[in-house]
Amino acid sequence: MDHRLSRGSWVPVTGLVICLLLCACVVDLVLAQIRYSIPEELEHGAFVGNIAEDLGLDVAKLSARRFRLVSGANKQYLEVNLENGILFVNEKMDREELCERSPSCFLHLQVVIENPLELYRVEVEILDVNDNSPSFPWSEFNLDITESAAPGSCFPLESAQDQDVGTNSLRSYQLSANEHFILNIQTRNDGSKFAELVLDTPLDREQQKRHEMVLTAIDGGSPERSGTALITIIVLDANDNVPVFDRSVYRSSLVENAARGTLVLKLNATDLDEGSNGEVTYAFSGHAPLKVRELFSVDPYTGEIRVKGIVDYEKSSVYELYVQAKDRGPSAVAVHSKVLVDILDVNDNAPEVILTSVSTPVQEDAPPGTVIAVISVMDRDSGENGNVDCQIPNNVPFQLHSSFKNYYTLVTSEFLDREAVSEYNITLTARDLGSPSLSTRKTILVQVSDINDNPPRFSQPSYTVYVTENNAPGASICSVTAFDPDSNQNAYLSYSILEGQIQGMPVSTYVSINSDNGNIYALRSFDYEQLRNFQILVQAQDAGFPPLANNITVNVFVLDQNDNAPAIVSPLPKNGTVATEVVPRSVDAGYLVTKITALDADAGQNSRLSYQVLLATDPGLFSVALYTGEIRTLRRLVEKDATRHRLVILVKDNGQPPLSATVSIVLTVVDSVPESLSDFGDLTLSPQPPSNLALYLIVSLSTISLIFLVAIIVLAAVKCYKDRESLSGYNLPPFACCCCGGFQPEPPPEVFKKSNLNLQISSAAKVPTNCMEVNANSSLSQSYCYKVCLTPESAKSDFMFLKPCSPGSTPRNNEAKSAENSWNAQSRSASVNNGATTPNEVKLRMPDEFEPNLSKASILYLLSDGAAVRKRARNAHCRLPVSIIRRSRSDSEPPIPDSSTGHSEKCQPGHWPTLYTSGHTRDFEVTEEVSFLSLIASSNSPSAHEHVIRREVVSARTGGVVWQHMRVEPTRVVRIAARSAKLFKAVFETFN
Numbered sequence: 001m002d003h004r005l006s007r008g009s010w011v012p013v014t015g016l017v018i019c020l021l022l023c024a025c026v027v028d029l030v031l032a033q034i035r036y037s038i039p040e041e042l043e044h045g046a047f048v049g050n051i052a053e054d055l056g057l058d059v060a061k062l063s064a065r066r067f068r069l070v071s072g073a074n075k076q077y078l079e080v081n082l083e084n085g086i087l088f089v090n091e092k093m094d095r096e097e098l099c100e101r102s103p104s105c106f107l108h109l110q111v112v113i114e115n116p117l118e119l120y121r122v123e124v125e126i127l128d129v130n131d132n133s134p135s136f137p138w139s140e141f142n143l144d145i146t147e148s149a150a151p152g153s154c155f156p157l158e159s160a161q162d163q164d165v166g167t168n169s170l171r172s173y174q175l176s177a178n179e180h181f182i183l184n185i186q187t188r189n190d191g192s193k194f195a196e197l198v199l200d201t202p203l204d205r206e207q208q209k210r211h212e213m214v215l216t217a218i219d220g221g222s223p224e225r226s227g228t229a230l231i232t233i234i235v236l237d238a239n240d241n242v243p244v245f246d247r248s249v250y251r252s253s254l255v256e257n258a259a260r261g262t263l264v265l266k267l268n269a270t271d272l273d274e275g276s277n278g279e280v281t282y283a284f285s286g287h288a289p290l291k292v293r294e295l296f297s298v299d300p301y302t303g304e305i306r307v308k309g310i311v312d313y314e315k316s317s318v319y320e321l322y323v324q325a326k327d328r329g330p331s332a333v334a335v336h337s338k339v340l341v342d343i344l345d346v347n348d349n350a351p352e353v354i355l356t357s358v359s360t361p362v363q364e365d366a367p368p369g370t371v372i373a374v375i376s377v378m379d380r381d382s383g384e385n386g387n388v389d390c391q392i393p394n395n396v397p398f399q400l401h402s403s404f405k406n407y408y409t410l411v412t413s414e415f416l417d418r419e420a421v422s423e424y425n426i427t428l429t430a431r432d433l434g435s436p437s438l439s440t441r442k443t444i445l446v447q448v449s450d451i452n453d454n455p456p457r458f459s460q461p462s463y464t465v466y467v468t469e470n471n472a473p474g475a476s477i478c479s480v481t482a483f484d485p486d487s488n489q490n491a492y493l494s495y496s497i498l499e500g501q502i503q504g505m506p507v508s509t510y511v512s513i514n515s516d517n518g519n520i521y522a523l524r525s526f527d528y529e530q531l532r533n534f535q536i537l538v539q540a541q542d543a544g545f546p547p548l549a550n551n552i553t554v555n556v557f558v559l560d561q562n563d564n565a566p567a568i569v570s571p572l573p574k575n576g577t578v579a580t581e582v583v584p585r586s587v588d589a590g591y592l593v594t595k596i597t598a599l600d601a602d603a604g605q606n607s608r609l610s611y612q613v614l615l616a617t618d619p620g621l622f623s624v625a626l627y628t629g630e631i632r633t634l635r636r637l638v639e640k641d642a643t644r645h646r647l648v649i650l651v652k653d654n655g656q657p658p659l660s661a662t663v664s665i666v667l668t669v670v671d672s673v674p675e676s677l678s679d680f681g682d683l684t685l686s687p688q689p690p691s692n693l694a695l696y697l698i699v700s701l702s703t704i705s706l707i708f709l710v711a712i713i714v715l716a717a718v719k720c721y722k723d724r725e726s727l728s729g730y731n732l733p734p735f736a737c738c739c740c741g742g743f744q745p746e747p748p749p750e751v752f753k754k755s756n757l758n759l760q761i762s763s764a765a766k767v768p769t770n771c772m773e774v775n776a777n778s779s780l781s782q783s784y785c786y787k788v789c790l791t792p793e794s795a796k797s798d799f800m801f802l803k804p805c806s807p808g809s810t811p812r813n814n815e816a817k818s819a820e821n822s823w824n825a826q827s828r829s830a831s832v833n834n835g836a837t838t839p840n841e842v843k844l845r846m847p848d849e850f851e852p853n854l855s856k857a858s859i860l861y862l863l864s865d866g867a868a869v870r871k872r873a874r875n876a877h878c879r880l881p882v883s884i885i886r887r888s889r890s891d892s893e894p895p896i897p898d899s900s901t902g903h904s905e906k907c908q909p910g911h912w913p914t915l916y917t918s919g920h921t922r923d924f925e926v927t928e929e930v931s932f933l934s935l936i937a938s939s940n941s942p943s944a945h946e947h948v949i950r951r952e953v954v955s956a957r958t959g960g961v962v963w964q965h966m967r968v969e970p971t972r973v974v975r976i977a978a979r980s981a982k983l984f985k986a987v988f989e990t991f992n
Contacts (some may be wrong), residue, residue, distance in 0.1 A: 036087070040095040045088055048078060048124065052085020055111065055120055057087045062113075067144035068355040069122075070110040070374040072100075077107060078124060087122075095126045096163045103165055112357065112371055119403045128219025130168035134160040137290055140230035143197065146333045147205040147606075148238035152198065154184060156322055156336050159194040159287045160217030171220035176213045181233075183215075188320055189340075194287050197231070205235040225412040236331035243269040243280045243325040243335050252305075252338040256313035257348050264296065264341055267303030269325035277329035285322035285336050292321055296341070305339060314344040335350035340923055347385040347434030352378050353442040360417055364418040372398065373410040374447055377430045385434035392426055398446070400428070410444065418448040427516035452490040453543025456482040463554040465520075469528040469561050473773040477511070480518040480552060490544035498537040499552065501864040507536055511556075520554065527600045528560040563654025564601040566609055568663045571596070578646075578664040585637045585669050593622065593667060598651040605656035614662060615648035623668070631665070643669045863991055 036049045052059050055068075062082045069080050069087075073324040101103035104125070111120035136158055143155055175183045176219040180203055184196040193198040195215065211233040246268065252265040257895040282303040284293055295309040296319070305321065312919040321339035357374040380385040390408050392400050399413045410426070424446045431439040458480065484491040495518040500507040518540070534556050541549035571579035571594055580596045611629040616622060621641065624631050631647065645667040652660040725739035776951040786943045902977050 002372055003330065016144065021482060023829055024235070033121040033123070035123040035125065036737065037127055037128050038089070039127045040093050041129060041131060043092060044090060048087040048089060050085055051080055051087040051122065052109070054611075057113070059083070064115070064369075066112075066114045068358070068374070070112060070376075071107065073107060078109065087276070090791060093126055095128050095165075096132065098126060101165060109451045110356070110374055110376075110403065112374055112409070114371055116369075119409065121404055122646055128165050128168050129165055130223075130225060130286065132168075132218060133225035134162040134170050134217035134219055134227040136160050136215075136217065136227060136229035138229065140232060142287070144231045144234045144236055144332070144334070145199070146236045146238050146329075146331045147203045149199050149203060149333065149370050151201060154336070155197040155199070155334075156285045156287045157195045157197050157215060157231065158229065159192070159289060160229075161289075162219050162225075164221065166218060166220075167219040167673075168219055171224075174216040174218060174220050178211065178213050180211065181213065185812070188322075203235045205237060209235050211235070214553065224336045230468035236333070238331060241277070241327075242273040242333045243271045243327055245269045245325060245335060245337040248337060251342070253342045253344055254307070254311060255344045256311050256346055258307050258311055260309075262307040264305040264307065265339065266321055267298070267305065267325065267337070268341075269303070270328045273327060273329065277327050277332075279328040280325050281328060282325050285324045285334075288322040289320075294317055296321060296324055304521075305341075311343055313343045313382070315351065317343050317345075319343070319577060338526070345382050345385060347381055347432065347436070349380040349385075350438040351432050351440045352380075352386040353390075353428060353430050353431035353440055354378075354689070355442070357442065358444065358446075360445065361449035362412070362416065363451055364416045365451050365453070366412055366416065368412050368414050371409050371413045373444055374403075374414065375408040375410060375428065375442075375444075377406050377408070379432045383434065385432055387433040388430050388630035390428060390430045396424055396426055398426060398985050413614060416448050418450045418487070420534055421448065422487075423447045444747055450487040450490055451550060452486055452506050452542065452546070453487045454490075455474060456484045456493050456540040456542055456550045458482045458540065458550065458552045462552060465554060465556045466559055467522065467526060468558060468559045469526050470563055471522055471525055473522060473524050475522050476519050476552065477522050477556065478519065478520050480513075480538050480540075480554065482550065483763065484553075486542065486544065490542055492543040493540050494543070496539050496541070498539055500535075500537060502534045503531060508690075510534070512537055513538060525559060526558045528558045528603065529564065531558055533557045555972075559602045560606055562602055562606040562653060562657070562659055564606075565659035566598040566600045566651040566653055567660045568651065569597045569599055571663075571665065573664070574666075580666045581631070582668050583637070585641075585671055587633060587637065589633050589635045590781050591633045593631045593633065594665065596624065596631065596649050596651065596663060598629065598661065600653050602653065602655065608651055608654040610652050610654070612650050612652070612989055614650040615646070617642060617645040617647075618624075622647060629904060630654075637669060639667060645669070648827050872956075 034051070034054050038046070038048055051057075052062060060087060062080075067080065067082055069078065073683075075091055077089065077091050077093050080087050086613075092106075095105050095551055098107075105128070107124040107126060109122040111118075111122055115117075127715075138158065141158055143157075145153075145155065147649055149547075155159065157173075160170055160173070161167070162991065170193055172193070173183055173185055175181065175197075180199060180201045182200045184198045185193055186196060187193050213231050213233075214228050215231050216228045217227050218224055227285075246269070250265055250267065254262070254264055264858055267282050269280045269282070271280050280303075281300045282298050283300055284298055295307065295311055297306050297308040299306070303325070305323075319341040321341060322336060323339060324332040324334040324336045328330070348737075354376045355373055356376050361374055362370060362372055370804050375390070377388045377390060380390050388406065390400055390402075392398060392410070397412060397414045397416060399411055401409045401411060403409050410428075426444045426446060426828070428442045428444055431437050459482070463478060463480055467477050471477070474976055480495065480686050482493055482495075484493055494515045496515060497511065497513050497520075502510050508523075510523055511520055518538070520538070536554045536556065537551055538554055539549050539551045541547050571581065574580050579594075582592070583593055598609055598611075599924060600609055601625055610626050611624045612626065613619070613622070613624050618641065621637075622631055622645065623634050628692075629649075629651070646853050647665045647667065649665065650660055651663070652658050
């Protein structure tokens with residue numbers, strides 16, 4: 001034989017083996033079976049048995065293993081106490097209601113235990129108790145018998161009904177004592193009993209027309225129960241002929257559910273008499289059961305038996321009908337016959353699906369094999385019509401296992417994911433094997449309960465927020481949103497900001513967050529100039545157990561507003577009113593008078609500055625560059641021009657709306673330098689901001705007759721290592737010093753051009769880059785030599801400014817004592833007052849606390865006549881302690897008082913720090929009187945640190961030393977302007 005499998009039914013061999021093993025396991029699971037027997041009508045709580053002990057189960061684990069008792073009945077008649085494992089009666093049971101007349105009555109239960117899955121079959125037999133007495137349909141009935149009836153004639157009697165079964169059912173009948181009748185007890189095919197009245201002796205109507213007796217039905221219970229009925233017999237006159245049935249027993253077949261009026265069969269009885277005595281009528285016998293009378297009817301004239309009610313094979317497969325026939329004569333005698341009607345089964349009942357136990361919802365982490373439901377199916381049909389097969393769709397993560405006959409278990413076949421599918425509607429199809437087959441569909445709703453297996457997720461990987469500075473505290477700056485695919489409390493999110501620091505302060509002092517909706521609020525007003533951007537870490541955490549969390553970075557950028565007006569940093573106002581400058585009358589057009597320098601703490605367009613002349617004494621004489629702020633002459637000065645000119649310069653930024661500042665400058669036109677000296681006699685030192693480069697610049701001034709222009713100081717080249725002994729007093733490392741190469745001859749005439757615009761700088765040959773030689777163009781009659789000493793990458797830098805070189809002098813003769821030498825005020829005073837021959841020389845040394853990480857290796861150059869010495873330093877992010885020297889211009893001028901006038905915690909544009917006085921120290925020596933140095937500062941990069949700039953005032957006249965300290969916040973730009981009798985000015989600038 002060729003065995004083939006269709007494509008749809010083919011499965012791999014390994015899958016078949018697994019399926020067989022699984023079936024074997026399931027069969028193994030349900031082999032265990034126990035049976036209990038209990039009587040009906042037990043009250044609630046009645047003991048049935050210790051099911052846990054009988055099945056060998058651990059009572060302590062019944063709850064943990066989800067012990068369940070599943071019944072196929074509509075009511076839960078039995079229950080189990082999970083604390084002790086006892087099976088007890090939950091609801092009173094009536095056997096007659098459960099099983100009707102069935103000789104046996106069982107409750108089929110299924111025990112389901114999980115972890116691991118175990119199934120047990122339990123049968124509880126419901127035993128009948130004699131709780132019903134036999135009863136007759138009527139309490140009395142009449143029977144007509146002719147006097148000619150022969151002894152032995154049988155007359156069927158009404159049957160008694162007993163709802164009990166077995167020994168408690170109807171067992172016998174008894175007839176009260178009489179002279180003519182006895183009882184004949186018969187048994188039907190279904191085991192029920194009925195009685196026939198048998199004539200024992202002839203009747204004589206003339207002697208007694210009426211006979212009464214009592215029929216008693218007795219059951220077999222203990223104690224027995226009984227029921228009675230009164231029988232009345234009427235004796236009739238003799239009738240020669242009685243009807244005769246053509247069969248003693250009739251038999252017919254009838255399909256169940258036959259329509260009403262369907263003919264079952266036709267009775268036939270004949271009577272030999274004529275007339276009314278020969279007319280036969282048909283009817284049910286008196287002992288025909290009541291249910292038969294409800295299902296069938298007999299036509300009294302034709303004898304046709306027809307369907308009257310609904311005939312159901314499932315209720316009875318055969319019916320016994322007792323009929324009688326009698327003529328219509330005055331002394332009619334009834335004759336009896338039996339009709340057997342066999343009911344043929346048809347597939348008229350669809351399978352019934354009963355969900356005996358459903359465990360829903362089921363947790364999404366339930367392992368495969370978890371029992372979800374126990375299902376029982378039944379079909380009231382018989383044979384193939386009653387065999388049922390159940391199926392569920394293949395596209396669900398569940399399987400249907402057949403535990404035992406007509407019982408199935410629905411189990412999980414894989415792990416569930418509530419976030420993917422939160423509930424399943426599983427359609428169970430039960431189909432019988434009849435032809436045609438009938439089916440029933442049942443939908444099982446399986447809900448999946450959530451576990452906290454998903455952390456919160458933010459809607460984007462990170463957040464970038466832009467906040468305009470000067471925001472109102474408490475303003476909302478952004479909102480973060482997260483979602484959790486879990487449900488209920490596992491999806492309830494709370495937001496928080498993780499601890500951190502912003503500029504050394506806790507992040508909680510800057511921003512806060514609403515824990516419910518994720519709105520982030522600013523707790524302070526942000527300042528772009530102090531804080532341009534920062535990051536915060538926001539955490540979203542659910543309320544599950546254990547809770548899950550996720551973090552996200554929020555980048556906050558502060559946008560600049562034009563909230564800072566420009567600040568004028570140079571030139572300084574005189575006595576807090578106006579700034580003054582001198583202009584030689586002989587200058588040509590385009591001469592650089594001065595340069596307005598301003599700073600704006602804002603950024604971008606808000607800090608882009610422009611300059612314009614707001615007011616001018618002579619608008620056609622001076623102009624200011626739009627973006628550089630340089631004030632230049634528009635034409636050559638003439639005699640008729642005024643000697644004093646007032647300019648008001650407007651400095652405006654490019655913000656919206658623009659902010660501005662003004663500076664007033666008084667320009668004095670002079671013919672000679674001495675005339676201008678009186679203008680500067682009463683200048684005082686303005687409050688000094690800090691510097692990023694601690695350099696000392698002392699300009700040695702020499703007066704040359706008939707020439708009043710300021711000469712630009714030239715930095716000398718680095719001296720070779722062989723000059724180290726001559727400079728040992730300065731304690732410098734090798735290659736740290738340079739000196740001029742001797743006397744400089746008077747430069748060629750073409751070199752002396754507009755000394756404020758041109759500068760010649762030449763590097764010294766074969767020396768470190770820290771040293772260079774500088775020659776300045778000026779109208780001086782002789783060259784000036786300046787000795788500059790720089791120590792690369794060191795904490796000190798010494799500058800020496802020498803007097804004009806003489807033919808007989810050499811750099812070796814220009815010796816200056818180091819700051820470390822033990823000079824005192826008296827020795828310095830004596831040296832000056834006694835007219836010592838030591839060259840006029842001033843040495844500036846940066847303090848020891850100079851920032852070591854700030855390089856002083858730089859490009860250094862010098863411009864004469866109002867030009868600047870600029871020093872570019874790497875990594876100039878902090879303040880340079882700077883020493884400043886000043887003395888009175890004349891002996892009659894009082895010394896600077898040793899007192900403080902207060903201080904400012906923060907350098908604001910246009911507001912300068914105040915000088916402090918304290919302490920005494922000695923960093924350098926002064927051997928020449930210097931007019932003064934002034935310090936100007938502006939702050940656009942505030943810091944948490946403050947630095948002290950020391951200011952030492954040395955008076956050569958008295959030998960006294962006055963120390964003044966200035967405390968300021970860090971600044972990026974520091975200018976030191978030096979003015980003296982020789983009109984020299986030097987400005988130090990440091991930039992990042």
